[in-house]
Amino acid sequence: MELLKVEGLTVRDEEKGETLAENISFSLSNHECLGIIGESGSGKSVTCRALLGLLQGKLAVTGSAAFGGEELIKMAPQRLREIRAQHISLMMQDAMNAFDPLYTIGAQLAETFREARGMKRREAWEAAAAVVRSVGLAAPGEDPARVLKKYPHQLSGGMLQRCMTGLALALKPEILIADEPTTALDSINQRAIVENIRRLRRETGMAVIFISHDLGVVKYLADRLLVMRRGRIVESGEASEVFEHPQEEYTRYLIESRRRMSGQFRRAVSEGGAHD
Amino acid sequence: MIEIRNVKKSYRGSWLSGKAGKEVLRGVSLTIPEGGCTGLVGGSGSGKSTLARLLLGLERPDAGEILIEGVELRKWRKEHPGKMSVVFQDYTASVNPRYTVEQILLEAVTAQTGTGGRGRKDENTDLTEQARSLLRDVNLPEHLLGHYPHELSGGQLQRVCIARAVAANPKILVLDEAISSLDVTVQEQVLELLAGLRKKYSMTYLFIAHDLQAVASICGDIYFLHQGVIEEHCACRDLSRVRSSYARSLLDSVIIF
Numbered sequence: 001m002e003l004l005k006v007e008g009l010t011v012r013d014e015e016k017g018e019t020l021a022e023n024i025s026f027s028l029s030n031h032e033c034l035g036i037i038g039e040s041g042s043g044k045s046v047t048c049r050a051l052l053g054l055l056q057g058k059l060a061v062t063g064s065a066a067f068g069g070e071e072l073i074k075m076a077p078q079r080l081r082e083i084r085a086q087h088i089s090l091m092m093q094d095a096m097n098a099f100d101p102l103y104t105i106g107a108q109l110a111e112t113f114r115e116a117r118g119m120k121r122r123e124a125w126e127a128a129a130a131v132v133r134s135v136g137l138a139a140p141g142e143d144p145a146r147v148l149k150k151y152p153h154q155l156s157g158g159m160l161q162r163c164m165t166g167l168a169l170a171l172k173p174e175i176l177i178a179d180e181p182t183t184a185l186d187s188i189n190q191r192a193i194v195e196n197i198r199r200l201r202r203e204t205g206m207a208v209i210f211i212s213h214d215l216g217v218v219k220y221l222a223d224r225l226l227v228m229r230r231g232r233i234v235e236s237g238e239a240s241e242v243f244e245h246p247q248e249e250y251t252r253y254l255i256e257s258r259r260r261m262s263g264q265f266r267r268a269v270s271e272g273g274a275h276d
Numbered sequence: 277m278i279e280i281r282n283v284k285k286s287y288r289g290s291w292l293s294g295k296a297g298k299e300v301l302r303g304v305s306l307t308i309p310e311g312g313c314t315g316l317v318g319g320s321g322s323g324k325s326t327l328a329r330l331l332l333g334l335e336r337p338d339a340g341e342i343l344i345e346g347v348e349l350r351k352w353r354k355e356h357p358g359k360m361s362v363v364f365q366d367y368t369a370s371v372n373p374r375y376t377v378e379q380i381l382l383e384a385v386t387a388q389t390g391t392g393g394r395g396r397k398d399e400n401t402d403l404t405e406q407a408r409s410l411l412r413d414v415n416l417p418e419h420l421l422g423h424y425p426h427e428l429s430g431g432q433l434q435r436v437c438i439a440r441a442v443a444a445n446p447k448i449l450v451l452d453e454a455i456s457s458l459d460v461t462v463q464e465q466v467l468e469l470l471a472g473l474r475k476k477y478s479m480t481y482l483f484i485a486h487d488l489q490a491v492a493s494i495c496g497d498i499y500f501l502h503q504g505v506i507e508e509h510c511a512c513r514d515l516s517r518v519r520s521s522y523a524r525s526l527l528d529s530v531i532i533f
């Protein structure tokens with residue numbers, strides 16, 4: 001079933017006369033994961049933010065984005081807020097900035113549940129505790145309050161990002177848009193987030209738009225792939241097909257660069273043999 | 277050779293910010309061979325940048341010692357001013373936005389007056405020529421000399437920071453997440469550039485990053501730092517044989533491309 005259909009999405013900065021994203025089209029089905037890769041500044045974030053009405057500043061958005069019969073572009077802000085709370089979650093790179101430094105993690109998670117789900121105080125606190133458990137920040141039998149009562153600066157970037165993932169997933173959206181959620185993280189935290197996303201796809205059929213320049217992670221998650229450059233889609237297709245047989249020179253360059261960089265690691269790990 | 281011996285560092289808590297006191301480095305020892313490139317990996321908050329600041333002499337350890345060529349750090353720094361340099365992750369914050377690229381580079385050269393900055397052998401050497409040669413070192417076109425930081429891409433600006441770091445002909449270069457905010461393709465170029473510069477100028481690197489694949493591509497050996505403790509040290513080619521549970525799970529979690 002088609003969940004989201006984007007057609008001819010274009011974002012322009014009228015003041016500077018620049019086009020930030022041009023004629024972007026793609027569709028997303030139930031359960032599907034669409035990976036977006038491309039150099040920084042190529043319009044990946046702008047595209048996703050445009051869908052959710054989250055662009056800052058004076059930018060002109062044209063084109064169409066249909067979500068279950070409703071048009072997202074130019075949708076009334078109130079309805080968009082509902083969509084974001086109940087149907088499409090956004091997860092960003094910088095979890096540190098997503099939390100307010102003056103409130104505890106628990107208070108902020110609970111507040112989100114009260115707003116988005118209309119939960120009562122106690123129920124919302126329970127939901128917040130479940131978030132912390134679901135992303136492995138409190139082992140079974142361990143008191144999640146230990147994490148919930150902390151302020152953002154008392155947790156590492158990786159732990160905050162895991163809280164964000166847990167929250168995004170607990171809201172059980174139909175679509176999760178993850179904008180470079182693992183770029184700043186060590187491999188353990190990165191893996192935890194990636195596996196959580198996979199689990200939710202399995203369990204709820206959630207669809208995912210996953211933006212990253214970590215090609216390894218994208219290859220692991222994505223069914224289909226968009227390659228962006230300078231505001232345009234330069235290549236798209238089945239992820240495995242694009243990774244195996246890239247058609248465009250730019251895609252080949254991206255893939256070869258990362259292969260070269262990971263080569264030493266790949267050899268060390270595979271030659272070392274006994275890796276169980 | 278750099279020898280870090282049983283170094284400890286705590287930060288005091290503050291009731292104002294609600295921060296609790298914390299022992300960030302709990303007895304860290306690490307050795308970097310002359311001319312080597314040693315990697316330091318660990319999760320965020322593990323103490324990597326704190327160790328970098330101690331090595332750079334920006335802060336002092338509570339206990340333990342740091343020796344360079346067998347000499348205590350502070351003494352060595354006095355005897356070799358400008359011979360240790362650093363590149364940080366946040367390149368936009370580390371340059372003066374009102375300086376042109378040329379001014380940024382020359383500030384580093386002239387700050388070392390009389391101490392043998394690279395290309396300063398001849399007092400009459402045209403300063404602009406020095407800036408040009410630094411730009412060539414990092415594969416940037418000369419016309420960028422007149423540009424301001426905001427007119428450069430992230431990759432270009434980070435190269436300027438690298439050029440500035442090597443301007444004073446350092447022996448030791450500390451790279452703290454120097455490539456972490458760059459694109460994949462740019463990361464690969466910058467890693468190659470750094471490897472080339474190290475050979476050309478016989479520098480010693482401490483390369484800090486959270487991306488194990490990047491570290492493995494440039495370093496000879498790797499230290500694994502976890503919650504202020506070195507959990508393991510191994511040569512890159514022996515990476516698959518790490519034993520400590522932290523290094524093991526870091527390694528096993530990598531999603532290889």
Ligand SMILES: Nc1ncnc2c1ncn2[C@@H]1O[C@H](COP(=O)(O)OP(=O)(O)O)[C@@H](O)[C@H]1O
Binds near residue numbers: 039041042057
């Ligand atoms: N709110 C905004 N106003 C004006 N320009 C913007 C805005 N957000 C992003 N841009 C510009 O749009 C281009 C694409 O940015 P972005 O989508 O963030 O790239 P990325 O592919 O790295 O996510 C960049 O040139 C960026 O500077």
Ligand SMILES: Nc1ncnc2c1ncn2[C@@H]1O[C@H](COP(=O)(O)OP(=O)(O)O)[C@@H](O)[C@H]1O
Binds near residue numbers: 319321322323325326
């Ligand atoms: N100046 C400081 N005052 C108080 N705490 C600090 C200070 N600098 C670092 N810390 C704390 O020390 C720990 C290690 O930080 P850091 O060395 O930056 O880690 P890393 O670079 O590995 O991410 C963190 O918990 C951080 O909050």
Ligand SMILES: [Mg+2]
Binds near residue numbers: 044179180
């Ligand atoms: Mg982006």
Ligand SMILES: [Mg+2]
Binds near residue numbers: 325
């Ligand atoms: Mg750091």
